[in-house]
Amino acid sequence: MASVKLITPQHKPKYFKLTANIVVNGRKKRCYSRFEFDPKVLKTAKARYAAAMAAAIRFEAEMQQEALNAKKPEPIRTFAEVAEEYIQSCKARKAPSARLRGNYDASKDKANTTNNKETYLRKLQTVSPWFTSMEINKISKGDYERLMDEMEVMGPCRRERATLRPGAEVYKTASFTKLAAKCDVTPYTIAEAFRGKTVKRHTADEIAKALGQPVEALFQIEVVEHALSQKTMREYALFARQVMQYAADHYGTTKPEFALPAKGSRPRFVDCLHEDEVHTLLKELDRCSMIEQAVIRSLLNTGVRRGELAGLTWDDVDFAGCTVHVYKSLMVIRGFGYQLTTTKESNDRYVDVAPEYMEFMQRYYDYWKTKKRLMGASWQTVIEKKNGKHYASLRALAGNDFVICNDQGWPLNPDGYAAMVRRVGDRAGVRHLHPHMFRHTFVSILMSNPEIDVATVAAEAGHAQPSTTLMIYTQQYKKRQKMIRSQLSKELYGR
Structure with missing residues (x-):
């Protein structure tokens, strides 16, 4: 709809700014003009406004008609x-x-x-x-x-797998690095193929091209079928x-x-750990490595996402205040490598944790400092071959004291947390364990306490709105159903 606005310059006559909203190819477009008036003819403010609105309506109609006349037929799109x-x-x-721009939240x-x-x-x-x-x-x-x-x-999907034939090693006349320069495969993948590991058909084709041999002479091709x-x-x-x-x-x-449903309009099933599973997993952690303990205890005690845990540095851990500062996330993006970005909701929060967790983190910090001291000049200077394709992006992260890191001080790929968590869960007898399950458990534990309000839980978890917490986490961690039944029996039947 057309609108007007009175403009009063300092040394020029007053005029009305006209704004017309027209539709062009399904999109709204604004056009502007101006309406100059003679104060001797239009003596009152009401008369001037009425004349300006009439001019704005005419201007909008003219611009809309002009857009229709100039509109080109849309090409047929398949x-x-x-x-x-x-x-x-x-x-x-x-x-x-x-991801770092201000409008990222509108198009994740x-x-x-x-x-x-x-x-x-x-x-x-x-x-x-x-x-x-x-x-x-x-x-x-x-x-x-x-x-x-x-x-x-x-029908079933078909995938071709390739395994190196016995004796095919004789065709390798150059190093893995030189072979990788001739094809679209990393040196690490070529080395894995020559160790006898099963690879994709594309990898086999690229290695054969680099060696100048037919793929059938180097690899044994197997067709694997599986249902969708x-x-x-x-x-x-x-x-x-x-x-x-x-x-x-x-x-x-x-x-x-x-039309797709609005985000968050439908509740979804949330899989969280039960009380006995948590105790079983914590007992198994005592027999795990320090890095496995650090990852699983941190996920369970803070409820952070795996990217947020990967981006955590020791400056974010407040041992005295018993809090963890979460404001950044580390992701590995194809074509860009390791990238420090904002959190999912672009928020900044402090997560309160149990004192027992901070006691473990103090022990882990001592272990971390010992490892850094033993590495000496190799700390954050040496990069393993398997991370060679991310060399530039890793070097850009030098100087950050990441909590979860490898022996050289570089952050672990958060995509690898799933295999680590699943491996520990299998040893403890907790099947189908995944990193995000700890976040569900963290929120469900907080929500099981009626004295902790939903807004507080949403702030601890980093949800954009408390309604998100209510929509997703409809399950409770422990005795929630029993408490509801007991309350109804007490109030309605006096039991």
């Missing part, structure tokens, strides 16, 4: 074309610079899921080319359901809906049936 554009927009948002995206989207699009083009070649504005819900049916019956899991099916379905939503937002192809 599902595949819109999907490519959507993937490129996701790639632009995952750059470290985008995980670094690893963008690469998966490219795989989803290639698979859809292979299985259902009729769907990906359809015009985006003509796809109906029936077409979408047919696509999902075809994905279910498309329900989780993967959901990912394909979500990707198709995201592309349709992107088309609706940018090109006005409104399809209400494809």
Whole structure:
């Protein structure tokens, strides 16, 4: 709707600024003009405002008509074309610079899921080319359901694995580093292949190309088939809906049936550890290495995300105040390497922890200082070969005293926490353990105490809103159902 604003310059006559809001190709656009008036003709402020509003309405109508006349017909976009554009927009948002900009919260995206989207699009083009070649504005819900049916019956997925043949080592006439310079594979991966480890077909092809030999002469190829899991099916379905939503937002192809639910509008199942599982895991930790203890105890006692734990430095640990300062996150992003960024919600919080945890952290800090002293000049100067592809990004982190680090003082890849946690959980008899389960447990423990309000729990966990805490963590850690039943029996039946 048109609007006006009175402008009063110091040494020039007054005038009204006219603002027209028009729609061009499904997007709102603002146009500006000015209305100059003669104070002798329009003597009152009311008359001047009325004349300015009439001029603004005429200006808006003229600009809208001009936009309609100049509007070019939109090119016909297929599902595949819109999907490519959507993937490129996701790639632009995952750059470290985008994560540090102020508008990052409006368009979050995980670094690893963008690469998966490219795989989803290639698979859809292979299985259902009729769907990906359809015009985006003509796809109906029936077409979408047919696509999902075809994905279910498309048969098992095929993957080719390669193992080095006996005696193929004789073809290696150069070092792994020189071979890596001739192909798209790291020296570490080539070394693993020559040790007899099973690798992907792409890796085998690249090594054969570097050696100048046919791949069949070097590797034994095996075809592995496996069915498409329900989780993967959901990912394909979500990707198709995201592309349709992107088309609706940018090109006005409104399809209400494809609208994604608002974030946080549906509660989800939260898997947390039970009391006996926590005790079993803590007993097993006494027999684990210091780094395993540090990772698992920190995740359980602070409820931080794995990226936030990876970015934690000793300056963030307040032994006297019994708090941990969480304001940054360390991620490994493809194409950028190790990057220190903001937390998921771009917040800054202090997490209160148990004194027993701080006692362990003091022992671990002494162990950390001993390790640093023994390494001497090698501390944060030597980089292992397997981290060679992240050399530049690791060097940029030199000088930070990371709590969770390797023997050279470099931070551990947070993506590797899952294997470590699962390994310790298997030894303790706690199956299907993953790092985020400790965060669920941390929040559920706090919420089980009725004297700790939801706002406090949300602040400790780093949630943007307390409603997020209430929406997700509907389960309780211990005796919550029993307390509810006891309270109802006491109040209603006097028991």
